[in-house]
Amino acid sequence: MSIKLYCDLMSQPSRTLYILLKTIKCDFETKLVDLRKGQHFSDEFTKINKIQRVPVIEHNGFILSESVAIVNYLSREGIIPDNLYPQDSKKRARVEEFLEWHHIGLRLPCSMYFRVKQLDPIITGKQPEAKTVAGYENRMLQSLDTFSTKWLNQGHNFLCGNTVTVADLFAACELEQPRMAGYDPKEHFPAIATWAKKVQQHFNPYYDEGHVIVNKVINKQKKMSSKI
Amino acid sequence: MSIKLYCDLMSQPSRTLYILLKTIKCDFETKLVDLRKGQHFSDEFTKINKIQRVPVIEHNGFILSESVAIVNYLSREGIIPDNLYPQDSKKRARVEEFLEWHHIGLRLPCSMYFRVKQLDPIITGKQPEAKTVAGYENRMLQSLDTFSTKWLNQGHNFLCGNTVTVADLFAACELEQPRMAGYDPKEHFPAIATWAKKVQQHFNPYYDEGHVIVNKVINKQKKMSSKI
Numbered sequence: 001m002s003i004k005l006y007c008d009l010m011s012q013p014s015r016t017l018y019i020l021l022k023t024i025k026c027d028f029e030t031k032l033v034d035l036r037k038g039q040h041f042s043d044e045f046t047k048i049n050k051i052q053r054v055p056v057i058e059h060n061g062f063i064l065s066e067s068v069a070i071v072n073y074l075s076r077e078g079i080i081p082d083n084l085y086p087q088d089s090k091k092r093a094r095v096e097e098f099l100e101w102h103h104i105g106l107r108l109p110c111s112m113y114f115r116v117k118q119l120d121p122i123i124t125g126k127q128p129e130a131k132t133v134a135g136y137e138n139r140m141l142q143s144l145d146t147f148s149t150k151w152l153n154q155g156h157n158f159l160c161g162n163t164v165t166v167a168d169l170f171a172a173c174e175l176e177q178p179r180m181a182g183y184d185p186k187e188h189f190p191a192i193a194t195w196a197k198k199v200q201q202h203f204n205p206y207y208d209e210g211h212v213i214v215n216k217v218i219n220k221q222k223k224m225s226s227k228i
Numbered sequence: 229m230s231i232k233l234y235c236d237l238m239s240q241p242s243r244t245l246y247i248l249l250k251t252i253k254c255d256f257e258t259k260l261v262d263l264r265k266g267q268h269f270s271d272e273f274t275k276i277n278k279i280q281r282v283p284v285i286e287h288n289g290f291i292l293s294e295s296v297a298i299v300n301y302l303s304r305e306g307i308i309p310d311n312l313y314p315q316d317s318k319k320r321a322r323v324e325e326f327l328e329w330h331h332i333g334l335r336l337p338c339s340m341y342f343r344v345k346q347l348d349p350i351i352t353g354k355q356p357e358a359k360t361v362a363g364y365e366n367r368m369l370q371s372l373d374t375f376s377t378k379w380l381n382q383g384h385n386f387l388c389g390n391t392v393t394v395a396d397l398f399a400a401c402e403l404e405q406p407r408m409a410g411y412d413p414k415e416h417f418p419a420i421a422t423w424a425k426k427v428q429q430h431f432n433p434y435y436d437e438g439h440v441i442v443n444k445v446i447n448k449q450k451k452m453s454s455k456i
Contacts, residue, residue, distance in 0.1 A: 051374070051378060062318055065325055065329075066325045066328035067328070068324070068328045069321055069327075072321070072324050073321040076317045076320070077317060089304045089305060090290055092300075092301075093290075093292050093301040096294070096296070096297035096300050096301070097292060100294035101279065101293075101294055103328070103331035103332055104332060104335075104336060107332075108332060146279070150278045150279060
């Protein structure tokens with residue numbers, strides 16, 4: 001079996017797949033696609049993914065993009081164990097229900113806040129208007145409130161019951177992104193803090209390994225702001 | 229077997245499920261949740277879906293939200309036939325790859341254009357700034373261009389090959405939404421027009437039946453604008 005994972009650990013779903021494959025002791029090859037260097041727009045990578053995004057896997061020559069489609073496929077192929085992504089139809093439906101909600105419900109507001117407040121100013125050299133940032137922050141806070149009160153706080157340890165699933169890992173990796181723009185959801189939502197610690201513990205040491213670059217960026221920002 | 233579909237045919241994924249279930253001759257009960265009357269925020273519906281959105285299904289007492297999770301579940305349960313949603317792992321992965329991309333890639337820009345240009349002014353009584361509408365229109369056009377050139381135009385009749393799948397129906401229903409804000413993608417992208425006609429033909433008479441309300445809204449708008 002041969003699996004290649006095209007990824008950049010600055011991308012949330014790239015981290016999810018990297019941590020997941022490491023945790024399940026899958027023998028895979030990491031192929032770095034450096035987003036900051038625009039390598040996802042190269043002719044070489046466009047041949048692999050016409051949509052020019054990471055992550056992508058190549059499994060025995062079969063190329064597939066879209067992180068949720070990838071975990072669905074790897075699960076069907078017997079590569080992701082049942083405890084992390086159940087084959088039982090109803091249990092699996094609960095995991096999928098969250099994964100489908102999370103695209104626009106959680107991923108979009110958290111990643112847009114990071115992008116507008118942190119990434120775009122670096123790329124364009126222009127600072128966003130305070131009103132614009134506040135709008136994105138407000139939408140992120142609404143999303144985090146829904147996540148905290150309606151998906152968590154259901155009397156379970158994890159999103160889909162008392163055992164961890166791929167849904168928890170997808171969500172946790174998304175919630176790391178706004179930390180790079182100075183906002184840590186764990187500091188504002190106690191239910192998120194309690195849950196996130198359990199997810200991190202379950203997937204460690206690979207969770208921390210997958211977030212080395214993210215944490216470096218955050219530490220660099222903290223040092224810079226302490227010098228001002 | 230008992231299936232209830234909680235839906236409002238103004239909602240794109242509600243239409244997708246309605247048309248799909250009708251096409252496959254599934255015996256189901258339609259439970260209208262009138263979004264314009266805010267019935268999705270009622271206590272009764274909130275017990276069915278804590279996220280307060282349609283569509284939702286109830287299958288022999290099992291309640292599930294999120295349209296893509298619903299088709300995955302119904303397919304596993306043998307209710308959606310293999311030709312519309314293949315069980316073969318690689319063929320299914322291609323359908324899922326599109327469905328996962330479409331949330332933020334297609335659904336979001338098309339529905340936001342409709343919402344900002346048409347729906348929000350009705351709800352709030354305030355007209356949006358021209359610059360705001362232009363921004364949303366630009367993002368929708370980029371999305372439609374990607375859809376037309378990278379997902380269609382691959383030498384196949386449909387999104388995932390030469391036979392129609394649930395991916396085509398999901399996409400077609402999304403592309404009807406901006407028509408209610410005066411923009412018909414079929415009039416601007418020839419590849420979309422050719423493909424959309426084939427999708428409509430395949431799912432008719434139910435495709436047109438699912439779009440009766442949408443088409444009424446559009447005809448009413450046309451009459452009003454011809455009087456100005």
